[in-house]
Amino acid sequence: MPMASPTARPLIPHLLFPSSSTNPNPNPNKPSKPISSPRLPTRRLLLFSLPIATALLLPIPSNPIQPSSCDALERFDPVSRSEREASAAISRRVSEAVELLDKGRELQALGDFNQALLYFTQVIDKYKDFAFSDYARVGRAFALYEIGDREEAIAEMEDVSISLKGYPEVHAALAAALYVDKHAPLLAENQFTIATLLDPHYVDISYVKETKHWPPSLISSLKNFLTLS
Numbered sequence: 001m002p003m004a005s006p007t008a009r010p011l012i013p014h015l016l017f018p019s020s021s022t023n024p025n026p027n028p029n030k031p032s033k034p035i036s037s038p039r040l041p042t043r044r045l046l047l048f049s050l051p052i053a054t055a056l057l058l059p060i061p062s063n064p065i066q067p068s069s070c071d072a073l074e075r076f077d078p079v080s081r082s083e084r085e086a087s088a089a090i091s092r093r094v095s096e097a098v099e100l101l102d103k104g105r106e107l108q109a110l111g112d113f114n115q116a117l118l119y120f121t122q123v124i125d126k127y128k129d130f131a132f133s134d135y136a137r138v139g140r141a142f143a144l145y146e147i148g149d150r151e152e153a154i155a156e157m158e159d160v161s162i163s164l165k166g167y168p169e170v171h172a173a174l175a176a177a178l179y180v181d182k183h184a185p186l187l188a189e190n191q192f193t194i195a196t197l198l199d200p201h202y203v204d205i206s207y208v209k210e211t212k213h214w215p216p217s218l219i220s221s222l223k224n225f226l227t228l229s
Helices: 043-049 052-056 067-075 081-110 113-126 133-147 150-163 168-180 185-198 205-211 216-227
Strands: none
Touching: 081 113, 081 133, 113 133, 133 150, 133 168, 133 216, 150 168, 168 185, 168 216, 205 216
């Protein structure tokens, strides 16, 4: 039987087929360290271990507001066409009523009470659904008082003094008319007290003449009330 070469290494089965329990340390005299099982990479480590090109291929959440959605929001109008048309119609009516009211007051200031009466009456007839039509009723009462229809003028003042309670001008005018035409000094005093508490200017004849443009007959009645004549 041939002798083995002194330099040949014996074939040890465990070197050809190592197992997890075999010590791979080639130095048998040196104690080997126990082999620990490798730890699986965590999700974070896995993410950072990916190549940059691979990371760029990861899905990116899309923007919930797409350009088409923005366009739809810009085109959205909460006001319907019929509502816009109704609003425009109301705006036109308000402008027309205010124009008529201002024209009546302008004619009143110029002393043309007959023409002023026509404009105030138009506001009352056509735009009585607007709250400011009560101010046209005050102007109409003043014009009626001046042209001689004092009964209707006082009835208008009494009615408006309720709907416009707290409006000093109508209370002062009603006080003057009640004192002179109805011979009711106590009622007149009550109305004038309300007027002067709200606006003390009505004790000044020049104020109602130059600033408020009262008709001459109503100014005369207020003067009689103030002087108790």
